[in-house]
Amino acid sequence: MVCSIAVSISAVLGSDADAPAASSFRASLYRELLPLEAGSDAAKPYLDGLPEHYAGEHLVFEWLEFLLLHAGYQGAAEALDYYESVGWITEDVESDLNDYLLDIDDHLLILSAITT
Secondary structure (H helix, E strand, O other), X not given: OHHHHHHOHHHHOOOHHHXXXXXXXXXXXXXXXXXXXXXXXXXXOOEOOOOOOXXXXXXXXXXXXXXXXXXXXXXXXHHHHHHHHOOOEOHHHHHHHHHHHHHHHHHXXXXXXXXX
């Protein structure tokens, strides 16, 4: 989840008025991510397949919903593309997540239309 926050932080804290706060927050996120990149025993890709159990699927859907709500469909798709380009997820996982992303986005649009 920290990874998704780091990629979409500019969407959340994009205002120039909050530049020092955004910069400080962004720096703290990168400090958390650096050990993962530098000295982690985990081999890339970190996610080479989607979970097959309910709790894992639920977590994935919450993460995608977070990306959609904070970065929009295009920003979420770009985040997934970035994750694949740096080797955090495989190309197959990116494809599956993009399919889910589209389904969730459609679902949110329908809910929005119904409630207005």
